[in-house]
Amino acid sequence: MNRDILHFRYLCIRNRFIMKQIPLYKFHKRKYGTELLIDVLDLDYIKTGIRRNPVHRETFYCIILITDGREEVTVNEHTRFVQAKDVICSRPGEIWHWQPDPKLEGLVLIFEEPFLLSFFNDPHFLDRFAYLQANRTSPFLHFGESLNERFRSLLMQMKTEIDDYTDKDQHILRAMLYEALVLLNRAEKVEDSGQPMNDISTSRYINGFIHSVEAEYMMRHEVEYYADKLCITPNYLNKIVRQSLGTTAKAYIHQKLFAEAKRLLSYTILSVTEIAEWLHFDSASHFVRFFRKHADMPPLQYRQSINSPQK
Known part of the structure; x- marks a missing residue:
């Protein structure tokens, strides 16, 4: 995938999604x-x-x-x-x-x-x-x-x-x-029903979360954003994500971001600063810290390791 196609994809995503807030x-x-x-x-x-x-x-x-x-x-x-x-x-x-x-x-x-x-x-x-x-x-x-x-x-x-x-x-x-x-x-x-969300409701929220993250993770990194879209609290979203997916909502979003970052470093010539902008990090340094935390190496070192010929 060349740089122009990636840029077009980014523009489409940016124009398609608008943040939804609970009234x-x-x-x-x-x-x-x-x-x-x-x-x-x-x-x-x-x-x-x-x-x-x-x-x-x-x-x-x-x-x-x-x-x-x-x-x-x-x-x-x-x-x-x-x-x-x-x-x-x-x-x-x-x-x-x-x-x-x-x-x-x-x-x-x-x-x-x-x-x-x-x-x-x-x-x-x-x-x-x-x-x-x-x-x-x-x-x-x-x-x-x-x-x-x-x-x-x-x-x-x-x-x-x-x-x-x-x-x-x-x-x-x-x-x-x-x-x-x-x-x-x-x-x-008096206590509540004890099961405020049944299995069907929980499944609906999890499916909605997965779908929203898949569509918007490059634009939106905040757990609060996805909780608002589902009309539930961030704490409850974390609870059901952990129960259903075995991880936190934040970690799930970060897994998607990290996978995309690796793809961009491996298959494009985008600079680290351009990738940071693409993935909507506040700054290139923020992106570098994020990537190092997940890969145990900075982005450029990862790119070099991928492009180096295997011995």
């Missing part, structure tokens, strides 16, 4: 005029966005009390059939998977971290609640009858305070939010 929903801070970093909504209010993007992320904390229906919901690969009296708790940046046309009913409490931190002056305040910690085993809680009624009533009071008063008393809302967080601390901790 990110941001807090509407001035929905009520002045800035307010807390809101309580009916679940119906956000269903339009869910139908448009059943898989999405959010920049804020989100707590949903389910009041009716039964349906599967996934937060960061934790899946559960939620129903009345169940609560779903998510941190900023976590990935939600909803049904394409959700039928659940409920109340949604959302808030930005600074709403509380401005009062408590403790950067780790929210991490003190186990159900909001990044390493929690499940984002799902369940209320008993009396606790459910108390929590639901509190959310309705918060909603009334927000909806009915022109001047929002943030001190009252902050106190109500703190009470809500304490009540959630009393809820029953």
